[in-house]
Amino acid sequence: MKIITLGISIILTLISPLVSAAFKIPEYQSLKLDNGLQIYLMQQSEVPLIDVQLTVRAGAVDDQGAFGLANITGEALMFGSGKLSKVEVEDLLAFHGAELSSFTDTEMSTLSMSFAAKDQKKLMTLFRDVALKPTFSAEEFTKFKKRYISQLTQSRESPRNIVGNLFQRMYYGEHPYGNPVSGDISTVEKINISHVKDFYQKYYTPNNSALIVVGDFNAKKIKKQLKQLFGQWRGKAPEDSVLSLVNNKTESGVWLVDKDDANETTFMIGGKGINANHPDYVSAQVINTILGARFTSWLNEELRTNTGLTYGARSGFSDNSTAGSFTISTFTKTETTFEAIDLAIKTYHKLWEKGIDAETLKSAKAYVKGQFPPRFETSQQLARLLGRMWALKLSDSIINDFQQKVDSLDVKKANQLVKQLFPKENLQFVLVGKASEIREKAKAYGKLKEMNIKTFNY
Amino acid sequence: MKQTLLLISFCLVMVFMSMAEVNAATRKSDVKSFTLSNGMTILVVEDQSIPNANMYLFWKVGSRNEVPGITGLSHFFEHMMFNGAKKYGPKQFDKVMEANGGANNAYTTENLTVYTNWFPSDSIEVMFDLEADRIQHLAIDEKMVESERGVVTSERSTGLENSNVRMIMEEVKGAAFRAHPYSWSVIGHQSDIDSWTLQDLKDFHRTYYAPNNAFVVIAGDVKLSQVKKLAKKYWEPIPAQPAPQKVRTVEPEQRGERRVYVQKSSVTSPNIMLAYHVPATSSDDYYPLEMLSNILGNGDSSRLIRSLIDEQQLATSIFTYFPKSFDPNLFYVYAVAAKDVSAEKLEKAVVKEINKVIKEGVTQGELEKEKNKAQVNFYRTISTINGKANTLGTYALYFGDYSKLFSAVEDMQNVTVEDIKRVASTYLRKKNRTVGILAAEEDSQEEDL
Numbered sequence: 074m075k076i077i078t079l080g081i082s083i084i085l086t087l088i089s090p091l092v093s094a095a096f097k098i099p100e101y102q103s104l105k106l107d108n109g110l111q112i113y114l115m116q117q118s119e120v121p122l123i124d125v126q127l128t129v130r131a132g133a134v135d136d137q138g139a140f141g142l143a144n145i146t147g148e149a150l151m152f153g154s155g156k157l158s159k160v161e162v163e164d165l166l167a168f169h170g171a172e173l174s175s176f177t178d179t180e181m182s183t184l185s186m187s188f189a190a191k192d193q194k195k196l197m198t199l200f201r202d203v204a205l206k207p208t209f210s211a212e213e214f215t216k217f218k219k220r221y222i223s224q225l226t227q228s229r230e231s232p233r234n235i236v237g238n239l240f241q242r243m244y245y246g247e248h249p250y251g252n253p254v255s256g257d258i259s260t261v262e263k264i265n266i267s268h269v270k271d272f273y274q275k276y277y278t279p280n281n282s283a284l285i286v287v288g289d290f291n292a293k294k295i296k297k298q299l300k301q302l303f304g305q306w307r308g309k310a311p312e313d314s315v316l317s318l319v320n321n322k323t324e325s326g327v328w329l330v331d332k333d334d335a336n337e338t339t340f341m342i343g344g345k346g347i348n349a350n351h352p353d354y355v356s357a358q359v360i361n362t363i364l365g366a367r368f369t370s371w372l373n374e375e376l377r378t379n380t381g382l383t384y385g386a387r388s389g390f391s392d393n394s395t396a397g398s399f400t401i402s403t404f405t406k407t408e409t410t411f412e413a414i415d416l417a418i419k420t421y422h423k424l425w426e427k428g429i430d431a432e433t434l435k436s437a438k439a440y441v442k443g444q445f446p447p448r449f450e451t452s453q454q455l456a457r458l459l460g461r462m463w464a465l466k467l468s469d470s471i472i473n474d475f476q477q478k479v480d481s482l483d484v485k486k487a488n489q490l491v492k493q494l495f496p497k498e499n500l501q502f503v504l505v506g507k508a509s510e511i512r513e514k515a516k517a518y519g520k521l522k523e524m525n526i527k528t529f530n531y
Numbered sequence: 532m533k534q535t536l537l538l539i540s541f542c543l544v545m546v547f548m549s550m551a552e553v554n555a556a557t558r559k560s561d562v563k564s565f566t567l568s569n570g571m572t573i574l575v576v577e578d579q580s581i582p583n584a585n586m587y588l589f590w591k592v593g594s595r596n597e598v599p600g601i602t603g604l605s606h607f608f609e610h611m612m613f614n615g616a617k618k619y620g621p622k623q624f625d626k627v628m629e630a631n632g633g634a635n636n637a638y639t640t641e642n643l644t645v646y647t648n649w650f651p652s653d654s655i656e657v658m659f660d661l662e663a664d665r666i667q668h669l670a671i672d673e674k675m676v677e678s679e680r681g682v683v684t685s686e687r688s689t690g691l692e693n694s695n696v697r698m699i700m701e702e703v704k705g706a707a708f709r710a711h712p713y714s715w716s717v718i719g720h721q722s723d724i725d726s727w728t729l730q731d732l733k734d735f736h737r738t739y740y741a742p743n744n745a746f747v748v749i750a751g752d753v754k755l756s757q758v759k760k761l762a763k764k765y766w767e768p769i770p771a772q773p774a775p776q777k778v779r780t781v782e783p784e785q786r787g788e789r790r791v792y793v794q795k796s797s798v799t800s801p802n803i804m805l806a807y808h809v810p811a812t813s814s815d816d817y818y819p820l821e822m823l824s825n826i827l828g829n830g831d832s833s834r835l836i837r838s839l840i841d842e843q844q845l846a847t848s849i850f851t852y853f854p855k856s857f858d859p860n861l862f863y864v865y866a867v868a869a870k871d872v873s874a875e876k877l878e879k880a881v882v883k884e885i886n887k888v889i890k891e892g893v894t895q896g897e898l899e900k901e902k903n904k905a906q907v908n909f910y911r912t913i914s915t916i917n918g919k920a921n922t923l924g925t926y927a928l929y930f931g932d933y934s935k936l937f938s939a940v941e942d943m944q945n946v947t948v949e950d951i952k953r954v955a956s957t958y959l960r961k962k963n964r965t966v967g968i969l970a971a972e973e974d975s976q977e978e979d980l
Contacts, residue, residue: 118555119555119556119580119914120555120556120910120911120913120914121556121910122907122910122911122914160832160837160841163830163831163832163837164832166831166832167830167831167832167900167904168896168899168900168903169903169907170903170904170905170906170907170908171907187911188907189906189907189910216841216844219844219869219870220840220844220847220869222870223800223847223869223870224847224848226799226800226870227799227800227847227867229797229799230695230797230798230799231692231693231694232692232693233689233693234693332797333796333797334795334796334797335692335797336688336691336692337685337688337689337692339692367629367634368625368629368634368635369622369625369626369629374622377682378622378678378682379678380678380681381677381678381679381680381681381682381684381685382681382685383682383685384682384683384685384686384689404685404689404692405685406684406685406688435630436626436629436630439629439630439631439632440629440630440632440633440634442632442651443583443631443632443633443634443650443651443654444632444634444649446581446582446583446651447581447583447649447915447916447917450580450581450914450915450916451914451915452914526797527797527799
């Protein structure tokens with residue numbers, strides 16, 4: 074395969090809204106029930122499918138030290154609903170070819186279901202039951218927790234699974250944006266079912282949630298159904314918590330994670346980024362495309378095409394509602410670790426030293442516009458977009474003004490923005506590899522902290 | 532890409548539901564096809580839902596066409612096709628494509644090499660030009676070959692570093708096949724990556740990258756007449772070549788269980804892989820095996836997942852993998868042990884579930900469920916232009932006719948509970964399997980199963 078992606082921050086970059094030429098958000102209806110529940114309805118009739126999702130403004134930032142609590146609460150919705158056991162819910166979904174999943178992020182939690190339009194009556198009711206009538210079975214929780222801890226342990230077998238989370242933890246420090254969404258073995262050990270129930274009671278309330286339905290339905294009928302199913306939901310919204318400011322790093326640091334059988338070093342380098350509502354968000358994406366978000370990007374060209382040091386090198390912004398980070402990431406065999414790190418930094422510095430020229434900017438603008446529409450092609454993709462916009466309080470303009478924002482970016486502005494938006498000083502490094510062979514040289518990049526891949530705590 | 536294929540179980544099938552009448556889902560009659568005089572066949576699906584289109588080029592070459600000494604060459608070629616031709620020199624393929632708003636990728640399997648271009652539909656002519664140049668005039672530059680060896684070595688190494696499946700599968704395939712080229716991994720042996728020659732590459736390109744060895748699907752905001760015109764202009768002048776030699780080797784029948792063991796100290800609980808020889812996709816047993824694969828290991832309500840993960844808590848993850856294949860290949864079961872569960876215990880529990888199907892068969896309800904899932908999954912697949920292009924090409928090549936995609940659910944309707952029991956007892960036998968174990972401890976006598 075020609076290209077792969079690396080790390081969690083990169084995945085965040087890929088799902089960040091980027092828009093192209095003719096694209097506007099397809100028409101949708103917005104309504105609010107008396108209990109405060111926000112509803113969005115978007116009709117899409119190409120295939121007879123419906124995607125429904127409930128998005129809640131609660132995520133890993135609300136874990137309060139119990140890393141993983143928001144994520145586990147989302148998963149626990151599937152332990153049984155109303156009169157149905159976990160197994161009965163699973164069997165009912167499978168029989169209809171429906172898919173149910175929970176996804177938790179730093180600032181939002183989403184429960185989503187995809188099903189055939191002909192099953193709307195039955196499965197929308199089931200969706201309501203899963204969301205609003207969870208049994209939180211203690212027996213299921215015990216089984217789940219045991220398995221979940223095993224999986225957290227297993228995830229440490231692969232550097233790619235952990236490097237992104239470690240970077241966020243390193244960069245944000247104690248700030249809640251650094252909380253690992255999946256949690257940590259030591260914190261999950263302490264979570265019990267009453268913590269999950271409390272978290273649910275506090276955050277899963279109608280005026281802290283949005284219900285989004287996209288697909289092949291009759292708008293009048295579905296409104297009636299949703300009012301009937303969700304109109305009686307009660308609960309008080311949690312108070313808006315104000316996040317503290319992120320402390321800027323005043324020196325470079327290196328987290329060296331030892332994996333004694335590693336044959337390569339996986340690394341991430343980065344620093345301060347931008348928040349999701351930043352006025353220059355779109356421009357930053359265009360500039361980053363040039364640096365590290367397409368095949369001919371500077372980083373991939375230098376580290377892969379010109380030198381064969383790696384299979385792929387990337388960069389990207391990972392954005393939250395009030396702050397964000399920026400990272401460069403790649404991997405290379407142990408022996409070429411520092412050659413690759415130095416080349417990555419040297420290439421990154423080209424942004425300041427050489428700057429962006431007119432031809433490269435023109436190409437990047439064409440690329441981001443051309444690659445946009447397929448990101449919002451399916452009902453599921455559109456539902457996710459609406460959910461993210463609601464949760465992070467983003468307006469339609471992030472989509473509808475995209476073309477104009479891309480078009481208006483000129484060379485002068487792009488080079489000015491490099492200086493404002495990309496971190497140059499006090500970069501942070503996470504290196505996962507064979508410590509005995511890279512420890513000494515790693516010290517040159519900043520204050521070193523060493524840990525073991527099997528035993529570290531976030 | 533093989534990694535991704537392993538994690539996703541394909542059940543791309545359909546039925547004409549009554550609701551299909553009212554929506555715009557692609558039907559058989561929406562797919563148009565034509566063949567150029569040089570033997571290149573092109574399918575076109577017009578779809579105006581987004582202002583984009585794609586171009587999927589399926590080349591009938593994969594690791595099954597290799598021999599010792601050039602293992603991994605098909606995959607390496609997938610990389611070399613981006614490294615410069617006559618009109619568009621080194622780096623230009625990607626630079627020109629991206630400047631025109633396009634992006635691309637490619638993947639190689641045991642059977643096929645597939646190139647994918649995704650672009651705003653008004654850039655379509657550039658795509659034809661870029662492809663024509665590299666198909667007809669690929670420049671195999673020595674310097675690019677050397678740099679690309681490093682890239683592929685890194686790809687191989689990062690796969691082994693990060694994926695237990697890759698590591699164990701390489702050994703299992705090597706043991707399950709002692710004659711047929713499915714024996715080696717798609718990425719190939721490191722020693723071959725280090726040493727193939729320029730002449731190997733030139734011969735390979737001439738033999739396999741001939742228009743008569745390709746199958747193309749274009750889906751999206753395009754017109755059939757426009758595609759025809761461009762195909763004639765850019766692709767028809769490329770001369771056909773003699774058909775590549777057939778793969779002659781047939782894997783001899785396996786007559787007893789084979790076992791392999793891999794030690795990796797960073798593994799935290801044992802991983803096991805069971806692989807059974809099964810027939811090619813063209814066999815009548817394809818759908819019974821596909822449904823058996825899903826009944827056993829796809830979804831929370833499947834037998835292995837329900838029993839071993841949920842009820843017995845012996846495993847943290849399980850999946851089955853039954854790839855489409857030109858030649859007889861393998862039916863895989865993969866499981867990761869829960870904390871403190873031994874490989875031996877896990878393997879016994881997997882085999883017990885398989886034996887239950889052999890002895891008692893499956894239920895009518897399980898069969899019904901698989902048919903319903905197939906219907907809905909079909910719609911998920913064709914909800915994107917990429918899903919359409921990839922699936923149509925896949926059906927055309929493995930079943931010999933793209934329209935098999937549209938009759939797949941009918942074909943599944945004919946499968947009975949007796950068929951499932953029959954294929955389970957025919958193929959999922961001890962003497963026909965290879966078992967692989969990946970664990971942190973050294974393989975020692977005391978640890979033998």
